[in-house]
Amino acid sequence: MLYIISAMGIEARAIIKYLNLKKTTDRPFETYQNEEAHLVISGVGKINAAGATSYLLKDTLKDLNHSDYAINLGICGSLNNKFNVGDLVLVNKVVDYEKKRKYYTDILVKHNLKEGSIQSIDTLHSNYEFEEDLVDMESSAFFEIASKFLSVHQVYVLKIVSDKVSKNQPLERLTNKYIDELIYDKLEEIFSFTKLVSSLLKLFQPILQQQDEEIIKKISITLKLTFSQTKQLENAYAYFKSNKKVSPLFLEEYFNYIPKSKKERDAIFEDLKTKLYK
Amino acid sequence: MKISKQNYTNETFSHIYIEKDALNYPLTNEITSKLNKSKIVYIDNYNEIFSRKNQNPFLQKLSPSLILAVNKGDFIYKGSPLCHDFEQQNFYYTNFIVNCLFDCDYCYLKGMNFSSHILFFVNLSDYFHELSRLINEIKERPERGQGKIYLSISYDSDILLFEGIYPFLKEWIEFAEANPLITIEIRTKSTNYKKFLNYSPLENLIITWSISPQEAIEKYEKNTPSLERRLMAISQLLQKGWKVNLALDPILYIGENWQEKYKEFINSISKKINLKKINAITLGVFRIPVDYLKRFKKFFKSPIAFFPYQTTNGVSTYPEELKSKMIEFVYSELEKIYNKTNIYVV
Numbered sequence: 001m002l003y004i005i006s007a008m009g010i011e012a013r014a015i016i017k018y019l020n021l022k023k024t025t026d027r028p029f030e031t032y033q034n035e036e037a038h039l040v041i042s043g044v045g046k047i048n049a050a051g052a053t054s055y056l057l058k059d060t061l062k063d064l065n066h067s068d069y070a071i072n073l074g075i076c077g078s079l080n081n082k083f084n085v086g087d088l089v090l091v092n093k094v095v096d097y098e099k100k101r102k103y104y105t106d107i108l109v110k111h112n113l114k115e116g117s118i119q120s121i122d123t124l125h126s127n128y129e130f131e132e133d134l135v136d137m138e139s140s141a142f143f144e145i146a147s148k149f150l151s152v153h154q155v156y157v158l159k160i161v162s163d164k165v166s167k168n169q170p171l172e173r174l175t176n177k178y179i180d181e182l183i184y185d186k187l188e189e190i191f192s193f194t195k196l197v198s199s200l201l202k203l204f205q206p207i208l209q210q211q212d213e214e215i216i217k218k219i220s221i222t223l224k225l226t227f228s229q230t231k232q233l234e235n236a237y238a239y240f241k242s243n244k245k246v247s248p249l250f251l252e253e254y255f256n257y258i259p260k261s262k263k264e265r266d267a268i269f270e271d272l273k274t275k276l277y278k
Numbered sequence: 279m280k281i282s283k284q285n286y287t288n289e290t291f292s293h294i295y296i297e298k299d300a301l302n303y304p305l306t307n308e309i310t311s312k313l314n315k316s317k318i319v320y321i322d323n324y325n326e327i328f329s330r331k332n333q334n335p336f337l338q339k340l341s342p343s344l345i346l347a348v349n350k351g352d353f354i355y356k357g358s359p360l361c362h363d364f365e366q367q368n369f370y371y372t373n374f375i376v377n378c379l380f381d382c383d384y385c386y387l388k389g390m391n392f393s394s395h396i397l398f399f400v401n402l403s404d405y406f407h408e409l410s411r412l413i414n415e416i417k418e419r420p421e422r423g424q425g426k427i428y429l430s431i432s433y434d435s436d437i438l439l440f441e442g443i444y445p446f447l448k449e450w451i452e453f454a455e456a457n458p459l460i461t462i463e464i465r466t467k468s469t470n471y472k473k474f475l476n477y478s479p480l481e482n483l484i485i486t487w488s489i490s491p492q493e494a495i496e497k498y499e500k501n502t503p504s505l506e507r508r509l510m511a512i513s514q515l516l517q518k519g520w521k522v523n524l525a526l527d528p529i530l531y532i533g534e535n536w537q538e539k540y541k542e543f544i545n546s547i548s549k550k551i552n553l554k555k556i557n558a559i560t561l562g563v564f565r566i567p568v569d570y571l572k573r574f575k576k577f578f579k580s581p582i583a584f585f586p587y588q589t590t591n592g593v594s595t596y597p598e599e600l601k602s603k604m605i606e607f608v609y610s611e612l613e614k615i616y617n618k619t620n621i622y623v624v
Contacts, residue, residue: 151332152333
């Protein structure tokens with residue numbers, strides 16, 4: 001599942017349309033989804049971004065889905081001449097300007113995007129230092145929270161440069177049409193990248209899949225296994241699967257064994273383990 | 279269950295993370311100029327990358343990044359009781375490179391480190407400085423083994439893999455030459471032996487080749503050279519007079535007919551190399567701190583992670599009966615063809 005966090009509705013508009021997402025909630029955050037993607041509009045700033053990221057990813061841990069990934073998608077300012085307005089940048093370093101904390105995604109996927117660093121700020125002021133390539137108001141909070149739910153190779157920040165930030169000139173107000181077009185022009189590139197990430201993540205699936213866990217659970221209940229025995233069964237099951245490259249489906253025959261005593265249960269359990277370790 | 283590297287994974291060292299302090303070392307420039315296609319990201323401290331929480335060392339193996347850093351902590355460590363000490367009183371190890379491009383299912387580094395990215399410490403001169411200090415300290419205390427030190431420099435990596443981009447060998451050979459009281463051991467599975475041919479063999483530099491039956495190499499030592507290629511490399515250096523050890527470590531349980539396979543393996547060693555010239559042979563079965571094993575189970579899909587080991591004093595290994603049988607069998611096969619006084623068992 002792809003999780004997208006955007007600050008403003010206008011940043012999300014083209015994406016919602018492109019992915020054909022349907023609105024699901026209004027409060028506390030506006031969310032949209034289909035079978036492959038969830039999107040939340042966080043509002044501007046780090047607190048909003050942290051709250052919305054947490055809100056969106058709250059079920060991920062429970063599902064233990066190694067195919068999930070989260071992207072903070074939106075516009076940003078450029079602080080130097082490395083990038084031009086309209087560039088799509090995959091961020092390789094996120095700095096929280098006020099907290100001085102740094103976050104790095106793991107870019108394991110081969111891609112053609114430009115890469116750069118970004119600093120996230122609370123407010124722009126006269127003493128503000130230009131330390132990184134780009135600036136925004138959400139990505140550090142997004143990264144900090146998203147990487148509590150997911151591994152760092154599952155968390156990305158993708159930004160489109162909307163304007164050049166200068167110390168001497170006040171920021172220009174960007175029109176909705178301008179932002180919408182910036183995003184629209186990069187949709188193909190954005191979703192080519194997400195497809196690559198998705199393919200890479202599918203390479204890694206835990207040894208015990210849902211079907212395996214169901215078998216283990218059923219046997220554990222039927223045979224009235226202790227906690228320790230269930231853990232041993234999980235290990236033996238994983239050994240069999242890693243060794244033989246298939247699930248031990250023959251275990252289904254144990255679904256009907258109902259032991260009459262602890263002694264009998266222990267004997268059945270030892271027999272089952274022997275088969276798995278063979 | 280083997281994961282293959284597909285077109286959508288980045289090249290090895292597509293990214294180099296450089297500590298700002300490491301920019302002051304000429305070695306950093308040398309490495310980055312050799313890897314000039316890599317993207318560079320500046321960091322304050324290598325732990326920002328290396329020790330991050332929530333990394334997946336399993337996937338990182340498909341596309342490891344390089345980290346260049348300055349070691350500001352300890353340089354030399356006392357050898358672990360889980361390693362061979364060759365009955366040396368002053369047994370130490372050091373790590374100026376951490377992690378490896380080989381992908382062995384049993385490698386303890388995968389349990390020890392949060393990351394599979396490769397870490398180079400570029401301040402090698404500080405390591406030599408600290409070693410010189412240690413040599414002097416031990417020299418002044420004759421009760422500590424007449425000042426002799428045994429130092430392994432490649433426990434936390436197969437360093438010979440990196441000689442092309444981190445040219446450390448010349449410096450270590452020069453150090454060994456200048457300091458006869460120290461014996462340096464380089465442990466490897468690589469076949470990158472040709473660099474040694476540029477130097478004269480040293481009495482106090484030992485190259486230890488880790489070797490396994492070909493079936494174990496194919497199953498559990500991904501990306502490593504075949505047994506045949508390793509034996510060829512060993513044979514070349516033996517002919518040139520280098521001191522070579524063999525490590526049959528870890529001995530692995532490779533199925534019910536493991537005895538037959540290990541017998542065949544030992545026969546093939548004796549056919550391909552002149553065992554009389556081998557300095558020592560070490561033996562040990564797979565063993566690992568139990569906490570590292572827990573991380574194996576979390577990330578890896580190899581049967582090595584899920585074997586029903588026994589854990590004693592925090593170390594997991596084969597059940598005592600199997601362990602003894604494995605050691606005794608391999609030892610007895612070896613002693614038929616090699617001087618048993620030079621066989622060390624851990």
